[in-house]
Amino acid sequence: MTMIFGVPLAVFMGQLMLGLINGAFYALLSLGLAVIFGLLKIINFAHGAQYMLGAFAALLGLQYLGINYWVALLLVPLVVGALGVVIERTLLRRIAHLDHLYGLLLTYGLALIFEGTLINFFGVSGSSYPVPEALQGGVNLGFMFLPLYRGWVLVAALVVCLGTWFMIERTRLGAYLRAGTENPALMQAFGVNVPQLITLTYGFGVALAAFAGVLAAPLYPVSPTMGSSLLIVVFAVVVIGGMGSILGAVLTGLGMGLVEGLTKVYYPEAANTVIFLVMILVLMLRPAGLFGKEA
Amino acid sequence: MNNKSSVFKKRALVAVMASLMAASAKAEISDDKVVIGYMDDMSGPYSDLAGPAGQTAVEMAIEDFGGEVNGKPIELISSDHRNDPAVASNLAREWMDQDAVDMITGLNASSVAIAVSKLVEEKNKFAMVTTAAADSITGEHCTPNHVHWVYDTFAVSDAAARAIVEQGGESWFLMSSDYAFGHAMEAAVENAVEESGGTIAGKIRHPFPTDDFSSYILQAQGSGADIIGLASAGSDLINAIKTAYQFGVPQSGQTLASLMVFITDMHSLGLDVAQGTQFVTGWYWDMDDQAREWAERFQEREGRMPTMIQAGNYSAVTHYLQAVEATGSDDPEDVRQYLMENPIEDFFARNGRLREDGRMVHDMYLAEVKSPEESTGEWDLYEIKSTIPAEEAFRPLSESQCDLVNN
Numbered sequence: 001m002t003m004i005f006g007v008p009l010a011v012f013m014g015q016l017m018l019g020l021i022n023g024a025f026y027a028l029l030s031l032g033l034a035v036i037f038g039l040l041k042i043i044n045f046a047h048g049a050q051y052m053l054g055a056f057a058a059l060l061g062l063q064y065l066g067i068n069y070w071v072a073l074l075l076v077p078l079v080v081g082a083l084g085v086v087i088e089r090t091l092l093r094r095i096a097h098l099d100h101l102y103g104l105l106l107t108y109g110l111a112l113i114f115e116g117t118l119i120n121f122f123g124v125s126g127s128s129y130p131v132p133e134a135l136q137g138g139v140n141l142g143f144m145f146l147p148l149y150r151g152w153v154l155v156a157a158l159v160v161c162l163g164t165w166f167m168i169e170r171t172r173l174g175a176y177l178r179a180g181t182e183n184p185a186l187m188q189a190f191g192v193n194v195p196q197l198i199t200l201t202y203g204f205g206v207a208l209a210a211f212a213g214v215l216a217a218p219l220y221p222v223s224p225t226m227g228s229s230l231l232i233v234v235f236a237v238v239v240i241g242g243m244g245s246i247l248g249a250v251l252t253g254l255g256m257g258l259v260e261g262l263t264k265v266y267y268p269e270a271a272n273t274v275i276f277l278v279m280i281l282v283l284m285l286r287p288a289g290l291f292g293k294e295a
Numbered sequence: 296m297n298n299k300s301s302v303f304k305k306r307a308l309v310a311v312m313a314s315l316m317a318a319s320a321k322a323e324i325s326d327d328k329v330v331i332g333y334m335d336d337m338s339g340p341y342s343d344l345a346g347p348a349g350q351t352a353v354e355m356a357i358e359d360f361g362g363e364v365n366g367k368p369i370e371l372i373s374s375d376h377r378n379d380p381a382v383a384s385n386l387a388r389e390w391m392d393q394d395a396v397d398m399i400t401g402l403n404a405s406s407v408a409i410a411v412s413k414l415v416e417e418k419n420k421f422a423m424v425t426t427a428a429a430d431s432i433t434g435e436h437c438t439p440n441h442v443h444w445v446y447d448t449f450a451v452s453d454a455a456a457r458a459i460v461e462q463g464g465e466s467w468f469l470m471s472s473d474y475a476f477g478h479a480m481e482a483a484v485e486n487a488v489e490e491s492g493g494t495i496a497g498k499i500r501h502p503f504p505t506d507d508f509s510s511y512i513l514q515a516q517g518s519g520a521d522i523i524g525l526a527s528a529g530s531d532l533i534n535a536i537k538t539a540y541q542f543g544v545p546q547s548g549q550t551l552a553s554l555m556v557f558i559t560d561m562h563s564l565g566l567d568v569a570q571g572t573q574f575v576t577g578w579y580w581d582m583d584d585q586a587r588e589w590a591e592r593f594q595e596r597e598g599r600m601p602t603m604i605q606a607g608n609y610s611a612v613t614h615y616l617q618a619v620e621a622t623g624s625d626d627p628e629d630v631r632q633y634l635m636e637n638p639i640e641d642f643f644a645r646n647g648r649l650r651e652d653g654r655m656v657h658d659m660y661l662a663e664v665k666s667p668e669e670s671t672g673e674w675d676l677y678e679i680k681s682t683i684p685a686e687e688a689f690r691p692l693s694e695s696q697c698d699l700v701n702n
Contacts, residue, residue, distance in 0.1 A: 011517050018509045123343045126530070128537060128565055138543060144513060147541045219541075220506055221533050221563065225340075229506060264510035269473055271510075272502040 007265050014144035015261045021150050023257020024157035025212055027250045029234040030241065031161055032208035034249035035168070037238070039181050039201045042092060042103040047234070048227030049111035050206045053080050054213020055222045056118060059129050069132040069218070076214050077207035084206025088199045096198075111228070118224035126223025153215050160211065161250045168246055177201060236279045242292020252290060324625050326395040330370045331357070331612060334386060334411070335401035335426055337375035340504060340529050344557040344602045345403050345426040351596055352605040353400065356612035364620045372396065378403060380410035387411045391418045397625045398423060398615055400608060405429035405475055412441040421627040423611040426604050428528075428555065429479050430690055433654040437697035440627050442634070442653040445607035446577040448479040449690040450659055452526070452554045454683045455575045456487035458661055459552055464522040467552075468515045469498035470508075470535065471526035477503070480526035480554060488524075496520040504531050508538040516544055528555040533564055540568045557602045561664055561676050569676075572664040575688075578603040578643050579662060579677050585642040600674040603643075610643035646685040652697040659688040 004012045029051060036044045057076045061067035067075065087110065095102045131149045138147040168174035176197060180187045184194045213227075220226055233256075241252030256275050263274040270277075282290060333353050335345045350373050357369050372394060376383035383402075390396035391414075398421040402408040408427035415422040415438070422441035424432055430447040456467075467488050471477035477500065485495055497518040501511050505527075512535070515523045523544065525535050532553055539551055556574040580590035580600045589609070593601045618633040619625050631649070639647030639655055647657035662677040670676065692700050 008517070011514065014513045014517075015510055018507075018513065021509075022507055119338065123559075124338070124340060124530075126533070127563060128533075128568070131541070138541075145516075145543050145547075147543075149541070150509075219537075221530060221537070223530065226506070229504070261510060265514075268499055268501060268511065272505070 005266070010143040012265065015265045016258060017141070017144060017146065018150075019258040019261020019264075020254060021154050021257070022260060023254035024154050024161075025216065025230075025253075026234055026237045026257055027161050027253025028157045028212040028215075029209060029230065030237045030249040030253045031164055031246065032205040032212075033234060033238050034241070034243070034246055035164070035208070036202055036205035037243050038246070039177060040088075040092070040096075040103075040198055041100060042107065042202070043100060044202075044205065045104055045108035045231070046087075046111040046114070047107075047205075047209050048229075048231030049114040050080060050084065050209040050227070051213040051216070051230065052118075052224060052227035053083070053114060054210030055129070055217040055220075055226060056213075056224075057210070058214045058217045059127060059222045062129065069214075073211070073214050077211040080210035080213075081203040081207030085199055085203040087206075088202040092202065093195070093199075111231075115224045115228065122224060124223055124225055126221035126226065129217035129222050131218040149218055153219070156215060157212070160208070164208070165246050165250065233275055236275045240275075240279050240282045240289060242289025245289065245291040248289060248291025323623065324365065324367045324619065325397065328368050328370055328395070329364055329398075329616070329619055329625055330372065330390075330394060330396045331615075332387070332390045332394070332396040332399040333371060333373040333401045333608075334376050334383060334399055334407075335373075336378050336403045337373075339378055341378070341403050341426070343559045343563075344529065345401060345604045345608075348593075348597045348599070348601065349401060349426070349605045349608045352593065352601065352608040353612050355593065355596070356609045356616070360613065360616045364616050365623055369616065373401075376403075376407055378407060380404075380406045383407040384410050384414055387414050388418075391415070391420050397421060398630075400425055400611055400615075402427055405432060405479075408432050409436045412436065412438050416440040419627060421615070421625075421630055423615060425607045425611055428476055430483075431475075431479065431696075433650075433652045433695075433697060434690070435696040437652050437699055439631065439653075439699060442611075442631070442649060442655055444611040444655045445604055446575075446659070447654070447689065448476065448555075449483050450577070450688050451556075451575045452480050452483045453487045453690075454659065454661060454688060455552065455554055455573060456484045456493075456524070457491045459522060459550075459573060460488055460491040460493040464550055464552070465493045466496045466520040467493060467522045467524050468496050468518040468520035469524045469526060470511055470515060471498070471500050472503045472528070472531060473500040474503050476528070477526050484524055484526060484554065501527070501531075503527070504529075506534060508535045509542065511535070512538045512542050512544060515539075516542060516547075516549065520549065522550050522552050524552045524554060526554050529557075529560065532556070533560055536564055536572075537568060545571070557604070558600060558674070558676060559602055562599075562674065566665060566667040566670055566676065569664045570666040573680075574662060575659050575683065576603055576662050576677070577657070577659055578606050579660060579679060580606070581675065581677070582660065582679055589642045606643045610639075610641050613641065614639060648685070650692060652692065652695050652700050654689055656685045656689045658685050659683040 033047055054076050058072040061072050135149040135152050138145050180194050180197050188194050237252050237256050241248035264271045333350050336342050337346050374386050400423040402424045403426035405427040408424045412422050424443045425445050428448050430449040433443045471481040553572050553574050561569045590600055618630040622629040622633050634649045644657040649655050661680045
């Protein structure tokens with residue numbers, strides 16, 4: 001059997017595959033954060049809670065309204081995204097002219113409210129969401145047994161990430177967005193409705209989080225605290241990639257998934273901390289992040 | 296006559312003296328009230344298995360006792376220690392110094408239980424640990440001022456591991472939580488497996504808490520062991536089992552052995568995934584009429600069935616109050632003496648007795664999670680396979696590291 005540093009090749013490949021799947025979640029979430037930070041300069045601490053709301057909306061939709069997984073995948077991001085629009089219109093807009101710290105505090109407070117309310121009704125143990133019938137079972141890849149659903153998660157996340165990147169970097173709407181980030185006053189003078197652009201961007205970022213939440217529902221227990229633990233890691237990913245960099249967020253997300261996966265093979269005790277070690281290294285050597293522009 | 300009366304006088308005098316002396320030292324209810332402090336994880340990862348519903352159980356015990364003992368009122372105060380020994384110690388100190396708390400119960404997380412029991416000894420009050428699991432609580436960390444009521448790491452893993460090896464599950468891969476509780480359990484399982492003729496094919500410690508178990512499950516799968524032993528609790532256990540299922544572990548013939556199981560976990564997992572899980576529990580709501588009767592009263596208030604810990608809270612507090620009533624004292628020495636001299640028997644504890652190390656030993660049960668076809672209701676989840684007698688269920692005193700035991 002081929003060995004890689006004392007680990008059988010099959011196990012090694014399996015771990016890389018899993019790392020990539022986790023990385024896809026990191027990518028999807030850090031992408032939303034990066035988009036929001038890029039345009040609104042808001043550090044969206046409610047992102048984890050919005051991801052959790054996505055998973056919960058899918059669960060409750062299935063339990064009470066009979067909405068199946070595929071419909072939820074489309075509908076839930078729209079609903080939670082709309083909630084994001086309301087939050088931006090009623091709350092975030094009012095503090096847009098203040099220091100970033102206020103946005104951080106406000107979104108953190110919102111996250112606590114969402115979490116606390118759901119804990120009150122559902123407790124912390126959470127419930128499970130069934131894997132959709134079409135994606136049950138798995139395929140034998142030779143080096144591992146890959147559950148179909150995880151394969152689907154990887155594909156779906158990558159498609160959405162690439163689509164978002166394409167929209168922002170390659171379309172007219174994306175050009176407006178980027179220009180609005182650079183110089184909002186000038187864009188407004190050209191007749192572009194910048195406030196509306198900002199609202200929609202926040203809504204879109206939130207919808208991305210909710211989409212990730214629906215994808216995650218069949219994998220992890222759907223519980224009110226599922227977002228808060230993930231959020232810290234995702235923030236580390238964003239810092240490593242460089243705040244505001246779209247491509248940076250996606251590539252770093254996938255990369256960190258791989259790093260974590262390898263750590264689980266060679267030194268599992270450090271699996272929860274390795275990303276933060278990388279973050280410290282990056283901050284020391286390249287403070288703007290791997291893909292960030294040096295200020 | 297004269298003689299008789301002088302004897303009587305002497306006796307009366309001695310009695311009066313004795314009672315006076317006793318009264319000055321103990322043998323009374325301090326502050327003219329009995330104050331019980333309930334301290335647990337009220338909002339975090341373990342709040343479903345103990346938490347606010349555990350407080351309900353304590354309240355039920357006080358109400359059923361009539362709200363007073365020997366004419367003195369019973370008061371309850373409670374708080375969330377957030378699984379943090381520092382928070383818990385500060386709370387406990389404040390409770391005992393300022394709020395006249397006589398007995399503290401709940402005490403989740405072994406680190407919290409150990410910290411608070413030291414403090415309780417220092418202040419000469421009483422503690423009844425119901426939620427925390429480490430068996431060192433009545434081992435190297437025993438004190439004369441606390442008891443351990445419901446279960447411990449040894450009781451839930453030893454018998455289960457032996458039973459599984461006997462049924463043919465000889466090679467084990469162990470996955471444990473990387474902190475005191477997981478380590479204690481890992482040691483207990485290894486010992487039980489090897490003593491009963493099995494082998495440990497591999498083991499791994501995962502960070503606490505962990506959301507994504509896929510990588511560890513893959514390693515366990517690769518080991519080819521018959522049994523994958525899970526020494527983790529609460530949400531970690533749920534995650535590990537769900538992941539194993541998705542990766543086809545049970546389907547491919549490997550068996551999962553969950554060692555620390557609460558009914559809230561199995562309810563959360565759902566029978567499709569949890570069915571066939573074998574484990575040891577200290578109590579099950581549907582095990583007999585007595586248990587059912589209490590559980591149904593609990594369900595009326597909480598909307599769900601109690602865990603063994605919530606039932607144990609009721610049992611511990613009730614026995615405490617009985618001891619205070621019988622001895623007329625809330626002095627920890629009197630209470631403990633009474634509890635040791637009298638059998639512990641109620642809807643929760645069967646054949647129970649309090650040992651000198653503070654361990655309340657009682658019958659434990661080997662249970663199996665039902666299949667969806669066997670289950671007849673939302674909470675009809677376990678089948679009790681066999682009873683493990685009290686004297687065999689817990690770590691024997693001959694292996695005790697407690698100073699209170701003469702070894």
